[in-house]
Amino acid sequence: MTKIEIDILGGGREVGRSAILLKANEKKVLFDYGVMFSDGEPEFPLHVAPKEIDAIFLSHAHLDHSGGLPLLYVTENPKLITTKLTAEITELLIQDFIHISGYFLPYEHLELKSMMQSVTPINYNDSMKIGPLTVKFLNAGHIPGSIMTILEVNNKRILYTGDINTINTRLLKGAPKKLPKLDAIIIESTYATVNHPDRKETEKKFIKGITEVVDNGGIVLIPAFSVGRSQEVLCIIRAYKLKYPVTLDGMARKASRIMLRHPRFFRNYKLLVRALEKAKWVSGWSDRRKACKKPGIIVSPAGMLKGGNAVFYMKKLARNERNAVFLVSYQIPGTPGHILLESGVFNFGKKVEKVKSRVEWFDFSSHCGRKELLEIIGKMKKDTKVILVHGEEGDIEKLGEEIVEEFKLEVIVPKNGDKIEI
Ligand SMILES: [Zn+2]
Ligand SMILES: [Zn+2]
Incomplete structure (x- = not known):
């Protein structure tokens, strides 16, 4: 059976510029391609050649997941798969980003336009096929339009949560707590060590x-x-x-x-x-x-x-x-x-x-707190690989140690540039 390779291009031991490349059976798909702000300068994920990408799945509109996407539309038009709502809000946020950033941004409205023209809209619970890959989208409960993505290939099933919230808020239904059996879960860890109040x-x-x-x-x-x-x-x-x-x-x-x-x-x-x-x-x-x-x-x-x-x-x-x-x-x-x-x-x-x-x-967070993250991970079967991303250095390792101790699962806390085989 051929392996699945996961390359961490951004969001490894940091909150910002989320980007994960997955390779399986000659296919390459990308989960998110965000931007990070440190001292005002935007920082983008590691490079990926857009012409090699078969599809991009965008979890939600926040710029730390979407802000690097137009870079992939300078010479190519890879397919961008996301909800229509996410696409429209992303357009609004990136327009504003271009507007306030001025000259130093490596893309312009033209690339944003190509990106919007490449959108294939999906809804919650939709499935689709990309060659040998089967992909399904679930509500992530984080912001309006946000999705989690489940990918199946070679009899293996991998979930990328994006940013996630499992509790109901006034605006959104929480992400489903019952998940299918997974071989790997790539999960955000924003609140790795912090619980939210009721x-x-x-x-x-x-x-x-x-x-x-x-x-x-x-x-x-x-x-x-x-x-x-x-x-x-x-x-x-x-x-x-x-x-x-x-x-x-x-x-x-x-x-x-x-x-x-x-x-x-x-x-x-x-x-x-x-x-x-x-x-x-x-x-x-x-x-x-x-x-x-x-x-x-x-x-x-x-x-x-x-x-x-x-x-x-x-x-x-x-x-x-x-x-x-x-x-x-x-x-x-x-x-x-x-x-x-x-x-x-x-x-x-x-x-x-x-x-x-x-x-x-007031803590009206739209992310899982530590307790909710552990609830999700605690339900994984014993051979599920847990890959922690989108968390602050220090805190994210602590969460990893806790998971190993409590649930005896294999935990990976990758850095940018790391490659993981499933
Ligand atoms: Zn977010
Ligand atoms: Zn985020």
Whole structure:
């Protein structure tokens, strides 16, 4: 029986630039091809010759999985297999990436256009054949449109999770916990050592916080990522039937418009529609200024306060103790959001000042925590190879050791450039 070879091109002991090449029976397929940001400069995965690729499977739209893809469309047009929703959101995010990156990006709108023309759309639970390979796609529960991919060849079955969440959120159904028998699982490890608090409890604390602030005449600013988190927050607010005015700003508006065209990917599409209908979509600066004048809720990117209209709202609102800033996503160290949480200060433009409004952080993660990762891995059969990717150096090895000890499975924590045989 011929072997299957897995080449780690990116995302080995790092979170960013995910890229995995799989070779079997003369076929080569690629899972994701992302970008990583360190010190502002984009870093791409190891090279792969696009003309040798038979198909690319894109797990979801986040740039750490999609941001390198246009590089593969400079001279070739490899088939890009993903959900229609992921393709459209990816286009939006890469357009924005090109726009903000300026001259140093090694591709342009033309390559993005070729990429979009190469999309073969699939849905959850679809199967397809690529020569001797059989491929199936499952909901990954991470962001709207996200998939896990199961690949079968030579009587072997391999799963690539992409980014994954097994719990139900307001917006999305969790990824299925019951998986078929696998010979290898390539699984993300973002929260290798961290457990998330109970989701319902977090929601309740969040709603209580909003109620306290707005009933007291204040405004709650919720800086949130455009894709997924903004809509999740709006759905939570709607599910608890809060009557306060809600304002939606930034790229979250464009992302929401795309999502509204794809009902099938949502857990409760009606809730999403109602949540988005109830919100006031900002259409210009006068709307923005108005939103700062009356008690209510403002949802606006960027999620870590690194640019976007959230910065405008911070300048307007954060000096007033009546108001609040509720951060709802992971804050990368060094970002203004992280600095705000750690030291209670914000750069208001002219100088760095103490923030007077209430500042809180809520864990509405869209990734499995440590507990959920172990739950998935604990169900694997005894000869399944566990390949851990997409995790911070240090933490990811710790998770690996834990799996070996607890489940006696073979664990591989590859570095970029490593090759694994199945
Ligand atoms: Zn992601
Ligand atoms: Zn990711």
